[in-house]
Amino acid sequence: MPELIYLLCALTSLLCAWLLLRSYRRSGFPLLFWSGLCFSALALNNMILVLDKLVFLDVNLSIWRLSSALVALMLLLYGLIWQDD
Numbered sequence: 001m002p003e004l005i006y007l008l009c010a011l012t013s014l015l016c017a018w019l020l021l022r023s024y025r026r027s028g029f030p031l032l033f034w035s036g037l038c039f040s041a042l043a044l045n046n047m048i049l050v051l052d053k054l055v056f057l058d059v060n061l062s063i064w065r066l067s068s069a070l071v072a073l074m075l076l077l078y079g080l081i082w083q084d085d
Contacts, residue, residue: 010046034079041072
């Protein structure tokens with residue numbers, strides 16, 4: 001059952017990233033771009049989680065997961081704080 005949840009989380013974040021970036025392409029609103037990049041990095045984070053928990057059982061990928069989550073949040077923070085309209 002956890003395998004299904006991990007995969008659904010990865011697919012959901014990938015879908016959110018795609019929808020946000022598609023909406024940015026249509027409207028040009030910068031916050032959509034930064035949110036789309038954030039969700040892309042979160043999708044990468046979820047894919048690394050799937051690899052960590054299901055594929056590479058003897059390798060610890062937690063530093064890679066935490067790094068991708070940090071990059072995702074830093075992208076969103078940059079978009080929220082330093083981008084002006």
